Amino acid sequence: MATEDQKETPVPDASTEPRSPEDTGDASGKHGTAGELYGYLAEYDTPGELTEAARKIKDAGFTEFDCYSPFPVHGIDPAMGIKRTILPLIVFGGGFAGAVGGMLLQWYCNAHAWTWNISGKPTWSIPANIPIAYECGILLSVFASFFGMWALNKLPQVWHPLFRSDRFSRVTDDGFFLGVEAKDKRFDAEKTKAILHDAGAIAIEPVHFDPDPSKKVMPKWIMALIVASTAFALIPFAIAAKARNSHSSEPHYHIFPDMDFQPKFKADTANDNFADGRSNRSELVGAVARGWLEEDTSFYDGLTAEAGGQWIDGFPALYPDVPNIVPALRGTAFAIDKKLLARGQNRFNIYCTPCHGYDGRGMGMVPTRVQQSGGSWQARNLVDRAGTVVQQPNGQLFNTITNGFPPGMMGYGAQIPAADRWAIVAYVRALERSQIASADDQKGSR
Amino acid sequence: MSTAEATAAEHGDINEPGKARETFRAITRDVAWIAESPKPHKAWLVALGISMTMLGIGTYCIYKVIFTGIGVWGNSNTVCWAWDITNFVWWIGIGHAGTLISAVLYLTRQQWRVSINRSAEAMTIFAVMAAGLFPLLHTGRPWFAWWMFPLPNDMGSLWPQFRSPLMWDVFAVSTYATTSILFWFLGMVPDLATFRDRNAVKGNNIKAAIYGLFSLGWRGSARQWHRYERAYLILAGLATPLVFSVHSVVSFDFATSQLPGWHTTIFPPYFVAGAIFSGFAMVLTLLIPLRFLFNLQHIIKQAHIHAMCKIMLATGMMVGLAYGTEFFIAWYSGNPFESFTFISRAFGPFWWAYFAMVSCNVLIPQFFWSNWVKNNNILIWVLCIFVNIGMWFERFVIIATSLARSFLPSAWSYYHPTRYDVGVFVGTIGLFLTLFLLFFRFAPVVAMSEVKGASDEAHATGKKGSH
């Protein structure tokens, strides 16, 4: 199947064209009357012969000549006397400018114009700035190399007298040509032809400029088109620049609104629903969130009900029937059972052991570390028979857990719900019992 | 037999009149006919149909992602990067083989690269295009993507945070895309001139004009070739550190973090080796069928395929060495989070991904030791698909498993992709294949001028019997 397609595209084949060393097809014939002579174009059979011919031409003192081939011919540069190009220097300059520019950009943006404090790190941190400076250096080197090369080669140049030669269309396929320009000082029609012929040319033809002088320069309409399209292409950027640099009281465009407009009142906005016209509402004096009334002073404060109350000695009688108590316990009688103690142990282990230790003796991890660093602090021993904690009423212990014991202990009221705090109290008492139990410690509810 | 004798046996004496030029014409013809055949190859049309369907699916999924939001993907608070970034790294990695073939094989004077470098460079550009979609989409509000560039603005001129690896990515990937396009175009100019001249001779004036415009008026002048070669060498010399830096910068996205499994110093060279590994697999995935269908067997020779298999084996082993080193150091470091991460990768909930990764990246390339395998193109093609699957899983394992089992156990979760994750990925494959197929039909798919320049006939001197 593939070969069929190959056969469908006939290609001008060199073997079918008549070739002879005397063939001096004149390019001017096809294009009407001849214009000024550009020079002579000689074709050679192999890259090696082209190189030799080039050497002969160079040795004969010609400078305005060039070789043309479908690929760069090895060894032709010294034969033609081509000097090394300055492109590497241009690239080096580009790279240097890019790297420095990249560094400067980052310094300006992040360390000068608007310095950001990112967890106290240096605002100009060179190690973090290297990747971008490196990439900028490479990018500018690449631009210098690419655009520099085309500029040095004076390309694009889409017309050239040699394209008027039919033979020359083979230069990108299999043709090897040498073109000597008439403007060279040593050019002489017959002598030049002779040198080319002696070097083994299989064809030599004169090439002429287009007789119409206007065809030597780029048609005006192309230039107009380029200028116009460049100008048009800049319009969007101009619009964007104007927009970026002007102020507007119009709201921003929201291309995809998503959740940008939400049906709620934001803080500090106007609001017609209220007499004072504000969205911000102040707290109503005496307002309490539902379930947060906390009337039961024995449960929530550990105090007896009357004014100037005492710390309660035992435990509260009931769990209040309010939403901020766990549903299973709401309104039930306060029972000191295994479940309560297990809960108390669980909560104690989480919140209290870092300081007080698992045994309640006051040497948890925190005091241990303090002492390792050379300090000498210890948390309160909760189970010392002679200590304050064993002696004090449950309500006071509850209060300590809730409000803390300055300066060493913070209050846990915000973290531990009241029911759990009572469970911790029960567990502490159990701990104490475990550490200091003796035969005559069989008191009642303590 | 000396090499001169071998050449003579194969080609006849290249110094016979017209003999060398015959070879050059054959090269031109063998490559140009693909673009010049009036009707495209049936297989090409079928492939294009499939790829455009995939592209269509992807377009719809991308529309959903932009208009509805990132929520249509399976990403969660825990596994915040998943298919999106896996695909990004996968595509960029694939692109690197093209640059390696163009640049590094040029610098190391490996002549065999000339048959594949044009297609490989094209593959790079299309892979980078596919890759670039993902960082763009994963921002969530891609219409603000211009915020990533240091453009003066009315927010006090709020500048980007250049110290972030994600910003380094922006610069690295754009530099890479630009350089690849410029290098590819540079190489194509002489071949586009060939197309211009062939069309001009046949009288196809419009085609000739278009190719003429893009070939910038190239006429094969030796003085211009000199500067062109120099630019080519310089670009190759620049592209080499560039390709190393791009994938290193991509690896910095992970390695600069503190996440176990991400934060490790070997990532830059390990990612680069992995990129070359998967890239070569993709080159072969594309070129083995195309070479068969378009009769390019004597330009893209079996020896070249051999060489590519060996490179895959070498880079696969480098990846394996990195796996081994990481594993060892995870234990050696005494960091319990590191060692946990590596055990969890192999035995945790993503064990199946880990298994896929190791078998495809370490075990499958072992087949390439065998010469029998290296001569069996269909088997090579299958193995290359597995290599690419394995490299996809490698990125997935690194990204998703490390995130899913990070420092905070309460945050641990699993990850499920959604149809939009899959759809966007399928769409990028479709984009890549569509662009590549279009390239194959309309552009010079082999660097004709370079193949001619590398051939024995390029040294023909015209003196019979000499060499």
Place this chain on the structure above:
Amino acid sequence: MSLTKTLHPDEKFKAGKLGSNMVKAGVGLFVVMMVISLILGSMHGDSMKRFLYAYVIGWSWIATIPIGMLWLVLLHHLCRGRWTTVVRRICEVMAAAIPMVFVAGLGFALPVVFGNKTLYYWTADVAHNALLNPTIVHKLSWLSPSFWFVRYLAYGAIYTAISFYFWKKSKEQDESGDPKISDTLRRASGPAMILYAFTTVFLSFDVLMSLSPKWYSTIYGVTFWGSGNIGAFAALALIVLWIQRNGRLVHSVTEEHYHDIGKWMFTFTFFWAYTAFSQFMLQWYGNLPEETVWYKYRLFGDWQWVSIAVLVGYWAFPFLFLMSRWTKRIVPALVFFAVWQLVFHWLDLYWTAMPNYDWTTVSHGGQTLVEGPLANQIALHHVGFTPLDVTVWLALVGFLLVGIGRGLTGNLIPVKDPTLGLSLAHEQL
């Protein structure tokens, strides 16, 4: 199709007395410098700790040269290399110095096995203290003197086996001219390269990275190898030049080959900088104390000047100048940079190893324990170059010369290698 050339008819390629001259010079250098070093070392008053540190650094320097050359030999065979053939025999000889290098290494390895506790912290008794060293205790099965020494011998054995195999086969080809030997070596180079890679990585972990046993870096092996190759190619340039100065291979090795050696030096300068920067930048950026501690002791205080010297001297300056083709083709320029890079290679190893020298003590539970390297106050962390560092280095250079000189016999060029013609005709693009 490239051109080929044949060996110049007047070419001298037999080593003759070259090898034995080198051995004599090496023995002399070694004996003199080692005696001086031992005296200086005992005068230091730290039970030879400083001597051992200088020894490890000097040894790493002489080890990386044959290791790098072995890599070039394997790469040449793996990739059907062409230009390297002219110098390959010299590379093989340099690689075959490895067993002598590992014998030299016994100078620091045997003390470790026999109870030295001052070189490596993991040999100290306190390393077993789980409270002080939780990240060391678990790996003491790996970092135990006996297992470490077994691995040391294993690395030496593996390198020796590979280098001798390739050298032997290459010399065989001198006799028979059998092209099949090239194929055998090409097939062997693949597995050999894999073995080589793992060995090199783990050697660097064992000898140098474990000097700071609480620190780790997965790229360490690659950095070590990259830096080592700079020195290896620099040494190759100098040795080939010396051989040419002595009248051998005058026509065979041209500025084209020196250009390529220079290119490799440039490439590895860049590659080492890339890996070293990756390691630095990632550990700096992640800011994890267990990793940054290593850099803390190298970027502040006295050591910052050494760091700057390494950055500028080992990377920036050579990188800038080795870019140009002329520094690589004009022999005096190449020689300058080869010597420069060899010196800075040593400085890089010094920078890697020596900050671990200062160990500090800490009071713990009433005891005074040795907390190990990288634990002092930065202000007390001095660089303190001493002549001992240089004399030990020179002594070991002498040992390396002995190792290389022993192999420098017979043909200095693989005379019947099929790719020799291409290598002789080698030209840059």
